[in-house]
Amino acid sequence: TVDTETKGDVFIIRLYSFSAISPNLFREALREFVESGKYKLIIDLRGNPGGYLEAANDMASWFLPLGKVVVKEDFKKEEDAQIFRSKGYNIFSDKLKLIVLIDGGSASASEILAGALREHGIATLVGAQSFGKGSVQELIEITSDTSLKVTIAQWLTPNGNSISHGGLTPDVVVKLDEEEFKKGNDTQLLKALEILSK
Numbered sequence: 001t002v003d004t005e006t007k008g009d010v011f012i013i014r015l016y017s018f019s020a021i022s023p024n025l026f027r028e029a030l031r032e033f034v035e036s037g038k039y040k041l042i043i044d045l046r047g048n049p050g051g052y053l054e055a056a057n058d059m060a061s062w063f064l065p066l067g068k069v070v071v072k073e074d075f076k077k078e079e080d081a082q083i084f085r086s087k088g089y090n091i092f093s094d095k096l097k098l099i100v101l102i103d104g105g106s107a108s109a110s111e112i113l114a115g116a117l118r119e120h121g122i123a124t125l126v127g128a129q130s131f132g133k134g135s136v137q138e139l140i141e142i143t144s145d146t147s148l149k150v151t152i153a154q155w156l157t158p159n160g161n162s163i164s165h166g167g168l169t170p171d172v173v174v175k176l177d178e179e180e181f182k183k184g185n186d187t188q189l190l191k192a193l194e195i196l197s198k
Contacts, residue, residue: 004029014044018051018109023058040196044101050108060116061087069158070116098123099192107131115157125170126192134163
């Protein structure tokens with residue numbers, strides 16, 4: 001679920017899914033980052049299809065003050081709207097430099113986390129346009145062997161932007177060069193490292 005790596009003075013956390021155990025594993029990775037004494041962090045959400053909303057909300061809480069909006073669940077009726085807020089673990093000072101890597105495989109909970117960190121001014125997004133999976137769905141049983149999946153709401157970022165409307169556009173758009181990647185050169189990661197070196 002989670003991998004960590006260091007490149008020079010930059011700590012990298014790669015998150016592959018938002019499962020039930022992800023928040024604990026992410027917390028351990030953050031502890032490793034804090035203990036390393038570094039203040040430059042890359043969270044790599046490329047190819048991460050998402051998972052539990054609660055996991056994304058918990059992870060965002062490490063960076064956002066208590067009560068800050070992480071995501072809004074927008075129903076047809078405004079009064080039904082649900083707002084998910086930071087639990088206020090925010091342990092990092094203004095010294096933190098954070099980049100979140102996204103691409104076309106970053107969806108759902110990945111977009112919730114990336115969108116919240118960017119819109120609160122915590123992170124810079126680097127990479128390619130995200131997938132755009134911002135719908136909330138419910139499974140309704142029709143018969144014993146038939147079900148209907150119905151979209152009942154949409155996810156909105158803290159600034160009220162619909163994740164479903166085209167996904168997230170990175171602050172710095174970088175195409176992954178497949179030929180270079182085969183040679184071991186990750187152009188998106190290299191760009192993130194270059195930005196953090198400034």
